[in-house]
Amino acid sequence: MDPAYEQLANRFRRVHKHLRKWAKRTDVSCYRIYEKDIPDQPLIVDWYDGDAVVWAFARTRNDNPEAEQAWLAQVLEAVAAGLDLGPERIHLKRRAPQKDRQSGDGQYERLEQRRAVKAVREQGLLFEVNLSDYLDTGLFLDHRPTRALVREQAAGRDVLNLFAYTGSFTCYARAGDARSTTTVDLSNTYLDWASRNAALNGQQPAPEHRFIKADCLAWLADAATASARYDLIICDPPTFSNSTSMPRPFAVEKDHPWLLSQCHALLRTGGVCYFSTNFRGFEFAADLPAFTIEDLTTRSIPEDFRNKRIHRCWRMVRT
Numbered sequence: 001m002d003p004a005y006e007q008l009a010n011r012f013r014r015v016h017k018h019l020r021k022w023a024k025r026t027d028v029s030c031y032r033i034y035e036k037d038i039p040d041q042p043l044i045v046d047w048y049d050g051d052a053v054v055w056a057f058a059r060t061r062n063d064n065p066e067a068e069q070a071w072l073a074q075v076l077e078a079v080a081a082g083l084d085l086g087p088e089r090i091h092l093k094r095r096a097p098q099k100d101r102q103s104g105d106g107q108y109e110r111l112e113q114r115r116a117v118k119a120v121r122e123q124g125l126l127f128e129v130n131l132s133d134y135l136d137t138g139l140f141l142d143h144r145p146t147r148a149l150v151r152e153q154a155a156g157r158d159v160l161n162l163f164a165y166t167g168s169f170t171c172y173a174r175a176g177d178a179r180s181t182t183t184v185d186l187s188n189t190y191l192d193w194a195s196r197n198a199a200l201n202g203q204q205p206a207p208e209h210r211f212i213k214a215d216c217l218a219w220l221a222d223a224a225t226a227s228a229r230y231d232l233i234i235c236d237p238p239t240f241s242n243s244t245s246m247p248r249p250f251a252v253e254k255d256h257p258w259l260l261s262q263c264h265a266l267l268r269t270g271g272v273c274y275f276s277t278n279f280r281g282f283e284f285a286a287d288l289p290a291f292t293i294e295d296l297t298t299r300s301i302p303e304d305f306r307n308k309r310i311h312r313c314w315r316m317v318r319t
Contacts, residue, residue, distance in 0.1 A: 005078040008041060012082025016047065019304055029121045030129070030141055031304040033083075044095075045079060046141060049120045052083050053131055055095040091116060091131045119200055123148055125171055126200040128193060138166045138193060142310045143236070146274055146300045150234060151176035153272070157231035160184070160266065162216045167194025169234045170209075171201050180208040182230070186215050217250060220262040231271045233263050239279040252277050257285045260316070264289035267318040276300070276313040291316040 001009070015033050023031055029049035036042050042057035056075065062068040072092065079090055116132035122144060129137040150159070150169055154176030161170045164185040173181050185191050191211045203209070212219065216237070237259060242249040252259075256277075263273045273291070284293075293316050300313040 001077055001081065002074060005074045006081075008038065008075075009078040009082035011037065012045065012079060016083055019047075022303060027121065027123050028144070030139065031302075032141060032306075033304075035305070035307050037306070041075070043075060046137075047083070048129055048131060048137065049118070050085075051089045051091065051116070051118070051131055052079055052085055053091045053093065053137060054079055055093050055135075057095050093135055095135065123151075125175055127166070127168055127171070127197050128200060139168055140165075142301060142305055143168075143276070144302050146234075146276065146296070146313055147172040149296075149300075150232065150274065154178040154232060158182075158229070160230040160233045162220070162233065162235045162263075163237050164190070164194060164234075166190050167197050167211075170194060171197050171203065173232070174198065174203045174209065175201065178232075180210075182210050182212065182228070184212045184214055184216050184219055186213065188213055217255075217259070220259070220266075224262055224265040228266070229268050229271075230266050231268055233267060233271070233273040235259065235263055235273055236276045239277065252279050253282060256282075257287050260291070261289050263316075264291065264318055269318055271318045273316040273318075274313065275316055276311050278311045280309060282312060290319045292319055293317075 012033055019031050019033065023029065030047060032044070032046050033052075034043060034045040036044070036057070040059075040061070042059055044055040046053045054075065056072060059068070059071060062071055076087070076090055076092060079085065080087065114132040115130070117128060117130050119126045120129050120139070122139070127139050129139050131137055147169055151172040154173040156177065156179050158180045159170070159173040159178045159182070161167065161173070161181065161183045164170060164183045167183050170181050170183045183191070183194055185194070191213055195211060198209075237252050238250065240249065240251050260273070260275065263275075267273060293314050296313045296315050297311070298308075301308055301310060
């Protein structure tokens with residue numbers, strides 16, 4: 001192996017050895033090992049309980065397809081050596097810059113049909129992940145601390161999970177004895193996945209735990225005039241979405257005042273909205289509804305993420 005890639009393999013090995021102890025202590029089986037730590041190696045490497053998912057970004061030194069393939073071959077060799085994995089346990093994905101993790105042609109689209117699917121454990125709960133067929137796996141590891149906060153605060157509360165993806169926040173809310181949960185997402189694929197996650201955790205179908213297929217923006221516009229109100233809302237919208245199923249493009253920078261106004265209308269007095277975004281340039285507009293806002297970003301980023309700008313997160317209390 002090239003000395004530079006021996007160094008990379010050693011880095012994977014060292015970080016993994018450190019994180020294994022932390023993961024056992026915190027009951028976590030999936031965690032981030034590497035994220036662009038070396039400028040010349042633009043990679044993300046996540047550990048999924050015996051498998052590694054490797055996202056490779058554009059590398060400026062690779063000025064032709066042959067150089068690109070040679071680089072990826074050396075990366076995979078380093079991952080195999082550093083994490084002691086066979087090639088069947090390493091899942092390589094190419095990741096180009098994207099405006100939108102939820103756009104119609106973005107990372108929620110199916111890439112393959114290999115079905116490298118397994119159940120992984122996180123803080124006492126189980127989640128189905130697909131390591132091969134989509135750009136993302138079905139579980140956003142960076143929101144692990146916020147999921148724990150939701151479980152701690154869900155008892156006896158009515159919980160709304162917007163832009164719900166595979167429903168991990170819903171599972172945490174139900175594990176925390178939420179009185180009811182409403183899970184809203186535009187995709188049947190991900191709502192079915194959310195139902196399977198609930199079943200993995202022994203959470204049986206019930207009238208008070210609803211899964212709703214809808215464009216969240218249209219659903220919110222209608223829900224504000226309905227009678228249902230909530231004590232806890234999870235709102236992690238896309239940075240930008242131009243899904244063909246939505247009436248118009250959505251941009252969190254421009255549209256968050258309306259979005260948060262709708263959440264405010266659905267909250268009971270004293271209710272909490274956990275709002276997060278991975279748009280790095282995000283700033284709140286001046287015309288927000290009456291919330292008491294606490295910045296949770298530092299607390300909400302887990303120990304295994306050395307990128308402290310992976311997302312921003314706020315706890316917003318309706319006054």
